[in-house]
Amino acid sequence: MAAQQPSEKILVVDAQADSAKLIVLQLQEAGFAAVWARDGEAAIGMLDGDDYSLALLDIRLPKANGIEVLSHIRESGKDTAAIMMTAHGNENLAVECMKAGCVDYLSKPFAMDDMLQRVMRAMTNRRVLLQKQRLEQEKDDFVSMLSHDMKNPLTAVIGSIDIIREGRLGTVNQEQAEYLHAAIDSCNEVIAMIDNLLDIHRFEAGRMQMKIAAYSAVEILRGGTRRFTRIAEHDGIRLRERLSHETPRIAVDKNAFSRVIANLLANSVKFTPEGGEIVVSCRCLKGAEVPWTRLPSYVTVPDGFAEKDCFVQVSIRDTGSGIPPDDLGRIFERYVQSRSGVGRERGGAGLGLAFCKMAVESCGGIIWVESEAGLGSIFVILLPCYLNGTECTGK
The missing domain is CATH 3.30.565.10 (Histidine kinase-like ATPase, C-terminal domain)
Structure with missing residues (x-):
């Protein structure tokens, strides 16, 4: 399998030291920077102190269970993806975890190859999601630019044309006034298009007041x-x-x-x-x-x-x-x-x-x-x- 970027860190949270260390070793051999936390409280502290691309969470953990750790990730606003690990018979609980925000689950005992494939898939999906979020941010920035860098100068242009149209800089005949009116109308049409674009964006983002x-x-x-x-x-x-x-x-x-x-x-x-x-x-x-x-x-x-x-x-x-x-x-x-x-x-x-x-x-x-x-x-x-x-x- 292709080596991953060192910045892609994975946190393995499992109370069973032997199985956890084996998972960490497999992830490290695959090119990830993997570390281990033995309980939920330690995992929360590590998540708060560093950025992780993925967390492999056992549902049953001392001090804070896997669901509580997952909730902490979501409430903190971090973009850490999560895969839940559960014993056979707890699949229904794992499905509930997926509804709460995890991207996949593994039933113990599991094959290491299966685990690595699911991790790779979760990492790929995360990269796609982050790219989408970056594009959305770029769109937000572009819309803000439209409001400030295009609309405001057009307003100034309208004001300048209006001064000329009113004859404050010299006599304006009827034909000239018509052309100046047409220029103002065209500027107002562009401003209307910008306003429509801005407000449609606000409606879709739920930010239209x-x-x-x-x-x-x-x-x-x-x-x-x-x-x-x-x-x-x-x-x-x-x-x-x-x-x-x-x-x-x-x-x-x-x-x-x-x-x-x-x-x-x-x-x-x-x-x-x-x-x-x-x-x-x-x-x-x-x-x-x-x-x-x-x-x-x-x-x-x-x-x-x-x-x-x-x-x-x-x-x-x-x-x-x-x-x-x-x-x-x-x-x-x-x-x-x-x-x-x-x-x-x-x-x-x-x-x-x-x-x-x-x-x-x-x-x-x-x-x-x-x-x-x-x-x-x-x-x-x-x-x-x-x-x-x-x-x-x-x-």
Whole structure:
């Protein structure tokens, strides 16, 4: 067998000195730096004092048994892998140990060749896991870099362009102002893509902090349409509102939900040709009015959601190129864009709709799209009504 790196240390924890020393000798001949601990207390002290790649733990140990040593390894945060050693008849206990975090178990008495093969396999798996963790850390570092080293300079660029656009450095004519507006819009689009990437990463890592409170859906939607009115007009697109003033409030993270609306509007503008129309709607629905049977299969309805009697439905409809049927179930995934040709030249990372799905679901709602190629699309968000900050069940 190939010799291992000297840094790969193995701790053998066994109260039976003769068998333990034989295991240590076999491991040393295989190229490992193996040492022995005669009881659980000594093993814990040695694990705290040095880094071990693997621990071979007998379940029955004086002072602290093998399960206690395993628990100590996991609680300490060390990346030491563990193989449990147990006498015949204790396999069920060994399986429980594997559920607790050990990677394998050996039934005594065992053949040394079998032991070495299992050790080699555990070491290989550990190396793969550590490499994966390093890659995850590199991804975290890259995402942090995006936030600081790319987003902040872009914000400074927007500020500088805005100073010129406002005429503070000299007169700016209408054509020049249009180009400067376009430059600002492009910078904001890149910042939006960075924000989507960062927040998707936070959602997946369980580190996205949502500040849920009751807000007026109408006010949030109006803020979104105000932002995109000029952009739509520049592209020759009519942007209209159909907002019911009697719509109950919804419980959402205001910043996240505002970005959901912005992402959906940006998507509609991108895929709607000149002369087209985008309509933003909001209304209250009773539970019986919700088209439950029309919900696509990719929509995950939360437990108890369909039993509620009051919902706020937000929809954004466009007269764009539409979405091919085969893409409808994929467009809410990361890095996926519709294969529709119209609008593709405008670019995009395929992150906006993935963020929308994660954000809406984190607010206790659902989102889906209804579309037909060439006939436009309608994105629909359904959230429970909230009255006076309390969920309205209608019962």
